Amino acid sequence: MTALIRPLGALALSALAALVLSVALGSVTLPPDKILAALGGQGEALSRTLILELRLPRSLAAFAVGGLLAVAGALMQVLLRNPLADPYVLGLSGGASVGALMAMLAGLGSVLVSGSAFVGALVSTLLVFGLAHGRGGWTPARLLLTGVVVAAGWGAVITLMLAVSPADRLPGMLYWLMGDLSYAGTPWPPLVLLAIVCLLAVPLGRNLNVLARGAMQAAALGVSVRRLEWGLYLAASALTAMAVTTAGSIGFVGLVVPHMLRLLLGNDQRLILPACALAGGTLLLLADTLARIMIAPEQLPVGVITALLGVPTFLYLLYRSQ
Amino acid sequence: MTIRISRLLLTGLVLLLSVAAPASAEVCAVDDTDREVCLAAPAQRIAALSPGATELVYAAGAGEKVVAVVAYSDYPPEAREVASVGSHTRLDLERLVTLRPDLVIGWVTGNPPEQLERLEALGLPVFYIEPRSFEGVSGAIERLAILADTEAEGERVAGEFRDGMAALAARYAEAAPVRVFYQVWDEPLMTINDDHLIGQVLRLCGGVNVFGALPRLVPRPGEEAVLAADPEAILAGGMGEENRDWLDHWAQYPQLTAVARDNLFFVPPSLIQRPTPRLLEGSRLFCEKLERARERRGALGS
Amino acid sequence: MRRLEARELVIDVPGRPAGRALGVCVEPGQIWGVLGPNGAGKTTLLHTLAGLRAPRRGEVRLDGRPLAALKRRQVARQLGLIFQERHDGFPATVRETALIGRHPYLSPWQMEGAEELRLAEAALERLDIAHLAERLVSTLSGGERQRLAIATVLTQAPAIWLADEPTNHLDLHHQAGVMALLAQQAAEGCAVLMCLHDLNLAARWCSHLLLLYPDGEACWGPAEAMLVPEVLERLYGQRLATAWVDGAPVFVPVR
DSSP: OHHHHHHHHHHHHHHHHHHHHHHHOSSSOOOHHHHHHHHTTOSOHHHHIIIIIIIHHHHHHHHHHHHHHHHHHHHHHHHTTOTTOOTTTTSHHHHHHHHHHHHHHTTOOHHHHHHHHHHHHHHHHHHHHHHHOOTTOOOHHHHHHHHHHHHHHHHHHHHHHHHHSOGGGHHHHHHHHHOOGGGOOOSHHHHHHHHHHHHTHHHHHHHHHHHTTOHHHHHHTTOOHHHHHHHHHHHHHHHHHHHHHHHOOOOSHHHHHHHHHHHHHOSOHHHHHHHHHHHHHHHHHHHHHHHHHTTTTSOOOHHHHHHHHHHHHHHHHHHHHO | OHHHHHHHHHHHHHHHHHHHSOSSOOEEEEOTTSOEEEESSOOSSEEEOSHHHHHHHHHTTOGGGEEEBOTTOOSSGGGGGSOBOEETTEEOHHHHHHTOOSEEEEETTTSOHHHHHHHHHTTOOEEEEOOOSHHHHHHHHHHHHHHHTOHHHHHHHHHHHHHHHHHHHHHTTTOOOEEEEEESBTTTTBOOOTTSHHHHHHHHTTEEETTTTOSSSSOOOOHHHHHHHOOSEEEEOOSSSSOOHHHHHHTTOTTSHHHHTTOEEEOOHHHHSSSSTHHHHHHHHHHHHHHHHHHHHHHTTO | OOOEEEEEEEOOOTTSOOOOOBOOEEOTTOEEEEEOOTTSSHHHHHHHHTTSSOOSEEEEEETTEEGGGSOHHHHHHHEEEEOSSOOOOSOOBHHHHHHGGGGGGSOTTOOOOHHHHHHHHHHHHHTTOGGGTTSBGGGSOHHHHHHHHHHHHHHHOOSEEEEESTTTTOOHHHHHHHHHHHHHHHHTTOEEEEEOSOHHHHHHHOSEEEEEOTTSOEEEEEHHHHOOHHHHHHHHTSOEEEEEETTEEEEEEOO
C-alpha cells in the first residue's frame, strides 16, 4: 500500500498547488486577501463573482476534464494493447464534434450544443462497436482499425461542415474543435465521474494488469475477458464523452500523460489510473491558466499549451529513462 | 380670488406632472431578438462587444459611457482608448466583469452564445443588436439612445441617416440598372446576396447583384462563376482600408466587361461592412461608382 | 484432488473435418503427455481443455461439473496453463509477473500481501530465477522467460497443470529440472497434462500418453501401451530405432 501512497500523495499535492495557482491567477489581478475572502463567501461582490462564478468552476472543470482524458487514454492503451492509443482513436471525438457543430450550425444554445456532442459521442461508440463485431467477437486489432476508419469518416464530415458553414459561425466551431474551457458550465458531472473511476482503481486496476499480459493469459487466470473488454470500452467512451462534451476535443493529454506516468511509476494500473487522474488534471489546469493569462485579454486555445508543456516534459522523461 | 385660482392651477399642474412623469427612471427597449430589456436607470457603463456596436453606441451619443470594447473597435478614434476585453469571438469575461458594466451590447451571430449566456446568468443585462436593414440601423441608434438616456443626440443622428438614405433612394430610383459584383473576401471568394445589408445598398443605387438570387447570405462562388456572370462593375474592399490587390487580381481577365471599361472600384470595407451611420457614406460612394459605370457606358455607346 | 475429464470431445480446428471424439480422464497423480506432429492440434486441445476455446462437440468436465458452467475465477483456482507463446505488451518486472498467478485468489479490493509475496518468491527460487526478480521481463532470455511462465503457474498452485511444450527454449539442465518439478507436482496429488514434441521426454516422464494424428485420429492410454514403435512411426511418419537407457525406451529417427 505504501508503494501507492507516496507517489499518489506527491501528485495530489501538485494537483492542489495547480488548483491554487489557477484560482489565484487570471487576466485580472486580485490580491490574496480578497481571494481568500471570496472563497469564504465574504468580501466584495466583484471578487466573489470573479472567484466563485468564473474562476473556480472553470478550474474545477479543467482538472476534471484533464483527469478524465488521461484515465481514458490509459484504459484505451490497455484495451487495445497499444501504447499509441489515445481517447479519440476510436472515433469518439469525431462523433461528438459532428454533433456539436450541427447544433452550432442550427444556432442552438450552449446546453443543446453540449447535449448534441454527447449524443454524437454515443452514436459513434455504438457505430464502432457494431461495425467491429465480427465472427468470434472483436479483437483489439479489429476494434482499432474500425475506430480509425470511423474517425477518418467523421473528420471528412467535419471538414465539410466547416466548408459550408456561414462565415460568422466558423470561429465558434473552430474553438470547439480546438478544445476550450470557456464552454465548461458546471464542473460537477465530470468531477463526480472522475471520483467514481478513481474509487474503482484498485479492483479495475488489477484486472487490467492481468489483461495487459494478453487475453488468453488473462482468461486462464480467471478474468472474464469479454466482459472486461466491453466494460473498458464503455468506460473509456463514457469518460471521453463527458470530457469532450464539457470542453471540446482537447488533444495530447490522453496520449501522453499515461506514458509519462509509466516511465516514472512502472506499470501497475492500480497506481497508474489514479495517478493519471491527478496528473492529467494538473497538466490541464496549468495549461488553461496559461491560456487565460498569457496574452490577456486575448485567449489561446488550451490544446496548444498542453502540447507545449507536455512535449518537452515527455521527451525529457524518455531521455532520462534510457 | 386670483391667489386661490393660481394655487388651484399650481396644485393641478403638480398633480398632472406627477401622474405624467414615470414612476421610476426605468428605461426599456426591444432588442433584435425581440426581447424587451429594461434597466432600472439609464445605462452609465456600457460594454460594446463588436466594432459595429461600438460605433452605434457612439453614434447614439453615449460614447462617454462606453467602458469596454473588443478588438478592432477602431471607430471613432476615441474608442481605441477604451479598455479591450478580448475579441468578439472570445471574450475575457474576468476583465469584462471587473469593469462593472450595467449594459452589455451583444451581437446575435458574432458573439459566442455560451459566454453571453454566462453574462446573463451573472445578472448583466444583454441587449442584442444585429441590423439587417437601413431602418434597422437607425432604429438601433434610437433604441440605444433610449437606454443611455441620450435620446436627443440619438434621434438626431438616426434622422440624419434616414434622410440621407432616403435622398439616395430618391435620386437613384429611376437609374438604369448596372450589373455588379461585390467582393467581400478573396480567398475564398465571398460575396453577398440581395438580403444582405450591402446587397440592399446595391439595389438602392440601382445596381443588380449578379449573385443576388443565391440562397446564402454570404455565398462563396468560384472564380468561374464570376467570369460567367460577366458583371459590368466590380466593387471590392481589401485587406485594410487602402489595399487594391483584390481588384488588380481581376485585371488578368481583359475580356471581363468590368475590366475592359476599367469599372474596378475600391470601397474601404469599414464604410460598407459595418451596420453603422458610416453606411451612409459607403452608400454614397457605391452610388457614385455605379453612376460612373453608367457614364462610361454612354461614352462607349453600349 | 481434482480430475479433468474430456467427454466425447471433438476439438474445433477451423477448416479441418471433425476428428475422433476423445474420452480422456486425467486423474490426480497422473502425468499425461500429448504427442503428435506439427499441426495435429495439440495446442488447440490444450486450450479446449482449459476452457479457453469451445469444442466442436462434446464437453470438458472438472470434477464431474461441465467446465462451461463454472465461473472463470473458480476454474482458474484449480487449473493452471503454461502457454507456448507469450505477449509482452507493457513492461513489468519478473516478480510482478509471478505475482499475477495469485490473481484468482484475491478479492477485488485486496492487495497482494506477505503470503502472496512468499509464494511468488518461493516459485522464483524453485525455477532458479530468484536473482532476476527486479529485472524487466523484456530483458530476459528465452529460457528465462519460459521458467518465469512456469513460476507464475507454480505461484498459482493449481490442482491441474496444463502445459504447452514446457521445455521449449530450456537447456538440458533446466529441462530436467522442469520435468522433475512437474513430476513432483503429480506425486503431491496434482494432475498434469502436457504437450510435448520431444518423444523421448514423454517416454521418460509420462505415465499416460495421448497420440494425436494429423488426420484427426487419436488414441490414448497408459504409456507402455502407447510406446510401441509401429504406432509411433505411423504418428510421426518417420522410421524409428529403439534403444533402452536406464529402464526407459529411447527412440531415434533413422533414415
